[in-house]
Amino acid sequence: MTIVTIVKQVPEAEARVRVQGGALDLAGATFVLDGMDEYGVEQALRLREAGEASEIVAVGYGPRETEQALRTALAMGADRAVLLEASGLDDPLTVALALAEVVREAGADLVLVGGKQADWDSAALGPALAEALGWPHVDWATAFTLSGQAFESVHEIDDGSETLRGSLPLVVTTQQGLNEPRYPTLPNIMKANRKPLDVRPAATEESRSAARSYAVVERERRRVVLEGDASSAASELVRRLRDEAKVLG
Amino acid sequence: MILIVVEHDQGALRKSAFELVGLGRSLAIASGARLAALVLSAAGDDLASELARYLDEVHLVRDARLDPPRAETVTRAVAHAAQTLGADVVLLPASRAGLAYGPRVALRLCGSLLEDVTSVTFEGDTVVATRPAYLARVSATVVAKAKPVVVSVKPGAAPIAALADTSGRVHPLAVPFAAEDLRLEPSARQAVVKGRVALEEADVVVCGGRGLGSAEAFERQVVGLADRLGAGVGATRAVVDAGWRPYVEQIGQTGKTVTPKLFLALGVSGAVQHLSGMNRSGVIVAVNKDADAPIFRVTDYGIVGDVHEVVPALAAALEGPD
Amino acid sequence: MDFALPEELRALQRTVRSFAQREIAPIAAELDREPRFPWPSLRAMGALGLLGLTTPEADGGAGLGSLAAAVLLEEIAAADASHATIMSVTSGLPQALLVRHATPAQRARWLPRLASGEWIGAFCLSEPHAGSDAAAIRTRARRVADGFELSGTKAWVTGGGEAHLYLVLAATDAGAGARGISAFVVERDQAGISFGAPEAKLGQHAAITTEVRLDACFVPLEQRLGTEGQGLVMALQALDGARIGIAAQSVGIGRAAFDAALAYADERQAFGVSVREFQGVGFPLADMATRLEAARLLTLRAAWLMDRGRRVTKEASMAKLFASEAAAFVTDAALQVFGGYGYSREYPVERYFRDARVTRIYEGTSEIQRVVIGRQLYRDRDRAEAPGREAGA
Numbered sequence: 001m002t003i004v005t006i007v008k009q010v011p012e013a014e015a016r017v018r019v020q021g022g023a024l025d026l027a028g029a030t031f032v033l034d035g036m037d038e039y040g041v042e043q044a045l046r047l048r049e050a051g052e053a054s055e056i057v058a059v060g061y062g063p064r065e066t067e068q069a070l071r072t073a074l075a076m077g078a079d080r081a082v083l084l085e086a087s088g089l090d091d092p093l094t095v096a097l098a099l100a101e102v103v104r105e106a107g108a109d110l111v112l113v114g115g116k117q118a119d120w121d122s123a124a125l126g127p128a129l130a131e132a133l134g135w136p137h138v139d140w141a142t143a144f145t146l147s148g149q150a151f152e153s154v155h156e157i158d159d160g161s162e163t164l165r166g167s168l169p170l171v172v173t174t175q176q177g178l179n180e181p182r183y184p185t186l187p188n189i190m191k192a193n194r195k196p197l198d199v200r201p202a203a204t205e206e207s208r209s210a211a212r213s214y215a216v217v218e219r220e221r222r223r224v225v226l227e228g229d230a231s232s233a234a235s236e237l238v239r240r241l242r243d244e245a246k247v248l249g
Numbered sequence: 250m251i252l253i254v255v256e257h258d259q260g261a262l263r264k265s266a267f268e269l270v271g272l273g274r275s276l277a278i279a280s281g282a283r284l285a286a287l288v289l290s291a292a293g294d295d296l297a298s299e300l301a302r303y304l305d306e307v308h309l310v311r312d313a314r315l316d317p318p319r320a321e322t323v324t325r326a327v328a329h330a331a332q333t334l335g336a337d338v339v340l341l342p343a344s345r346a347g348l349a350y351g352p353r354v355a356l357r358l359c360g361s362l363l364e365d366v367t368s369v370t371f372e373g374d375t376v377v378a379t380r381p382a383y384l385a386r387v388s389a390t391v392v393a394k395a396k397p398v399v400v401s402v403k404p405g406a407a408p409i410a411a412l413a414d415t416s417g418r419v420h421p422l423a424v425p426f427a428a429e430d431l432r433l434e435p436s437a438r439q440a441v442v443k444g445r446v447a448l449e450e451a452d453v454v455v456c457g458g459r460g461l462g463s464a465e466a467f468e469r470q471v472v473g474l475a476d477r478l479g480a481g482v483g484a485t486r487a488v489v490d491a492g493w494r495p496y497v498e499q500i501g502q503t504g505k506t507v508t509p510k511l512f513l514a515l516g517v518s519g520a521v522q523h524l525s526g527m528n529r530s531g532v533i534v535a536v537n538k539d540a541d542a543p544i545f546r547v548t549d550y551g552i553v554g555d556v557h558e559v560v561p562a563l564a565a566a567l568e569g570p571d
Numbered sequence: 572m573d574f575a576l577p578e579e580l581r582a583l584q585r586t587v588r589s590f591a592q593r594e595i596a597p598i599a600a601e602l603d604r605e606p607r608f609p610w611p612s613l614r615a616m617g618a619l620g621l622l623g624l625t626t627p628e629a630d631g632g633a634g635l636g637s638l639a640a641a642v643l644l645e646e647i648a649a650a651d652a653s654h655a656t657i658m659s660v661t662s663g664l665p666q667a668l669l670v671r672h673a674t675p676a677q678r679a680r681w682l683p684r685l686a687s688g689e690w691i692g693a694f695c696l697s698e699p700h701a702g703s704d705a706a707a708i709r710t711r712a713r714r715v716a717d718g719f720e721l722s723g724t725k726a727w728v729t730g731g732g733e734a735h736l737y738l739v740l741a742a743t744d745a746g747a748g749a750r751g752i753s754a755f756v757v758e759r760d761q762a763g764i765s766f767g768a769p770e771a772k773l774g775q776h777a778a779i780t781t782e783v784r785l786d787a788c789f790v791p792l793e794q795r796l797g798t799e800g801q802g803l804v805m806a807l808q809a810l811d812g813a814r815i816g817i818a819a820q821s822v823g824i825g826r827a828a829f830d831a832a833l834a835y836a837d838e839r840q841a842f843g844v845s846v847r848e849f850q851g852v853g854f855p856l857a858d859m860a861t862r863l864e865a866a867r868l869l870t871l872r873a874a875w876l877m878d879r880g881r882r883v884t885k886e887a888s889m890a891k892l893f894a895s896e897a898a899a900f901v902t903d904a905a906l907q908v909f910g911g912y913g914y915s916r917e918y919p920v921e922r923y924f925r926d927a928r929v930t931r932i933y934e935g936t937s938e939i940q941r942v943v944i945g946r947q948l949y950r951d952r953d954r955a956e957a958p959g960r961e962a963g964a
Contacts, residue, residue: 013521017386024387032589036503071582092364093356116503121382121525124352124364127320131353136321136432139349140503142496156496158345159258159447162317163437175503176486177496183590186583186620186633186643193579208361208395217381217388221533222549225540233552234562237534240550245532247453247511248567541918 002055003044004103005078006113006125008034009062009069013118022213033069036114039174042181043144044112045077052146055079057106061095061202063087075184075192084202091209092120096128098202103133109168115140115175126173137171138164142178250283251276252336254327256344257296264409264450265342269402270303271410272369273340280371282337287330289323291316297419303410305417308334310424314431317438318346321430324353329424331358336397338376343401355399363391363400376400384502385525404449405508448498451481454509456500456527458485460516460537460556464493470560471515477564483507485523501526516556519544536560580639587643590619591650599651603922606769606776608733609654617688621647622658626666631683637812637874641819648823652926653777655823659816660729661685665692665738667809668754672797681736681756693734695725695783696806703939705803706749710785712741718791721755724784727933731781732766735759739785740802747800754802756794763788774925811887812877813934818870818890821898821930822863828905828923829859836908855904863901866894885947892940895930902927
């Protein structure tokens with residue numbers, strides 16, 4: 001059984017994101033494999049270690065630099081990688097349609113993808129990819145086991161969690177709690193450079209939605225630090241919340 | 250026409266339903282479009298009737314297969330309704346459920362998706378929205394380029410609608426569900442303890458971080474203060490990962506986004522991923538013993554001190570004379 | 572001439588930086604306050620391959636070169652200097668000596684355990700009365716049936732009592748000076764080896780340092796490493812690599828201090844502007860950055876030359892001398908940028924300042940490095956003047 005694990009290269013969480021003239025400025029930001037996707041790569045490795053998968057293909061979509069994220073996935077243990085090279089941010093629906101082709105070509109029965117992308121803050125890729133493939137999906141999985149074609153998964157819903165059962169094919173979106181991703185070992189990082197990585201241009205249709213401009217989100221905050229011991233600071237806080245901010249009755 | 254998909258829980262419409270009605274109304278007035286709402290329910294017409302007090306046209310899909318809700322059955326129903334009714338815009342709540350079926354509906358309708366938006370307007374014929382990006386560090390203005398447009402709307406993005414003068418009509422709608430919509434077999438739903446106000450709907454949120462030190466301290470300080478204030482309880486990723494609190498209480502990148510009038514962060518350091526889930530709150534208060542904690546960069550009022558001393562003092566101050 | 576690190580090395584660097592910042596940096600302050608040998612994080616480092624960097628893959632190591640080792644050591648040091656010291660010692664001294672001089676049986680017995688981090692290795696050369704003057708050591712190895720009996724006291728042993736393997740230098744021929752010293756491997760469980768209490772030190776508290784006492788400690792013949800009488804020569808050779816390690820560590824500590832100062836000078840306001848606007852802050856930041864950059868270049872070049880099979884005694888000493896002095900300058904200047912907060916234990920800069928101080932002392936003091944460099948200058952000149960040799964080749 002082949003598993004496809006989708007990876008994305010995103011700016012580090014601590015990176016500074018600037019906006020200049022409505023355009024995004026990511027100069028100087030360090031890019032890393034999206035943490036949400038890392039759980040997917042790890043889960044694929046664990047399924048293979050449990051004898052439930054034979055091949056793991058890491059698939060990326062994005063600029064050439066995405067190769068780095070794919071190499072990380074290869075160093076963690078994926079067998080080969082495919083990069084659909086595309087510039088700019090295409091919307092998740094467009095990306096899903098392009099990725100679906102690669103999934104079909106790989107003959108995969110299971111696709112793992114991060115629950116939310118740290119660049120577009122989008123949770124749409126997994127569900128959209130499932131739709132493009134005509135498969136069901138499990139979103140926000142915190143547990144996933146496979147026995148042959150039968151799977152069982154626990155996932156987060158609005159008011160709690162739910163267990164889902166079914167049989168492959170399936171798209172799963174991954175998140176924290178699912179597993180603890182491993183660091184690639186140094187020798188495996190070196191070996192990852194020799195694993196096959198197939199780069200091809202993404203033949204996509206026109207994006208169905210696009211970002212027109214950006215603005216920095218920063219609300220002006222009062223940034224008042226209340227001094228004094230615990231009890232006087234607390235009294236002052238309550239007074240200010242009532243009289244100044246008027247958020248307490 | 251503009252179609253609103255409403256969500257409900259335990260026989261009551263969610264707060265998001267009224268926000269979407271309010272948003273739908275203003276969009277309908279601005280564009281001259283027809284406005285309708287869609288209720289998906291396994292039982293009872295009460296919800297549809299209640300909704301008909303807010304707008305003229307309500308469509309009700311009553312089908313036992315909608316319980317428990319699955320992304321695929323909801324996708325089928327919403328896509329079918331949108332097609333049958335000729336919707337140009339579909340508004341739905343950006344709940345976990347909405348974020349899961351929204352993309353599927355958009356793709357099935359060969360339309361576009363504006364996801365998790367904080368505002369939405371028409372520019373002529375084009376739907377334009379704003380939404381957070383890059384862990385909510387920036388806000389992007391996004392433009393839909395294909396129709397219909399599916400828009401998932403963040404909680405708190407629109408004011409709650411008032412009752413309308415006229416009472417509307419409820420139209421039953423049959424949906425041709427297929428076997429493939431029922432491929433996943435849900436079981437063992439674990440709902441979190443109810444009785445407290447839902448996090449996304451709360452006017453006040455008390456959120457605890459790792460600085461609390463233990464699950465017991467979290468319960469005593471954070472939950473205790475939340476109960477006193479009638480507030481929702483939130484937690485950081487570190488707290489959830491440590492198993493002190495359930496995932497549904499997590500606020501941040503992988504958890505919920507909240508926009509209460511007042512947000513109290515207790516022992517929260519303020520990682521970027523967490524800030525992305527609460528930085529649009531009205532007034533932010535933080536208590537942390539580390540004066541250098543990043544949380545203080547986004548707070549209105551900060552107290553540098555031990556939560557175990559400050560929270561009891563706060564409780565005492567709240568008891569005191571107004 | 573290409574100053575860019577190769578992509579595969581940058582991939583290693585990214586992973587190790589992320590590991591170090593996530594797994595080590597957050598515990599550094601606590602380890603400084605409550606010192607303990609950091610076994611859990613050392614195990615994690617071992618799993619990645621960080622404790623056997625230059626040991627061949629066939630012996631269980633990561634099989635990397637000196638350049639990679641220097642780059643990765645800087646990353647660990649930027650998170651915590653103690654971890655870097657332990658890493659530098661186990662990887663750079665006992666393992667480097669075993670790789671070069673061990674018999675196949677010795678390799679199989681010790682290298683896989685050390686390279687994986689299951690065992691930590693320690694290096695015992697200095698003595699209470701013999702630091703820089705290594706030939707003056709008093710620890711004796713007396714020949715007995717089937718082996719040797721070691722007696723004496725070793726000082727400043729990183730990992731003393733915690734490490735499983737001790738590479739001990741002892742005199743087999745007391746009259747032969749530097750040529751009478753041999754190297755032995757002593758395991759922690761052997762009879763006759765014991766450890767002093769951890770030294771109370773200025774910094775690097777988690778890199779536990781103790782005396783190691785050998786009291787008629789029997790060491791079988793198969794635990795002597797290399798040829799008898801060649802111990803000091805072997806050790807001094809390995810010190811070239813170890814000095815590059817200390818240079819890389821110095822750059823790492825300095826970088827952590829510099830980054831903290833850079834961020835603080837941006838955030839801290841005085842007289843209505845960021846303090847970085849003042850020349851009194853901006854100029855030291857410029858000097859810090861410049862010295863760090865120079866230190867890194869010297870370090871990486873020495874490592875690069877070593878990977879090309881060159882004898883790098885002079886280059887390693889230059890890198891070690893310059894980088895450790897730069898770390899002292901940078902950590903001191905960073906502390907000054909922080910003002911009163913810099914002196915406070917609430918902020919990490921005073922720790923960087925204390926941790927950096929020893930880089931000017933161990934693996935040869937700054938003064939010894941100058942001696943080494945000075946001696947090499949004439950050797951290089953004489954070699955250049957000798958017929959049939961090319962200068963600088």
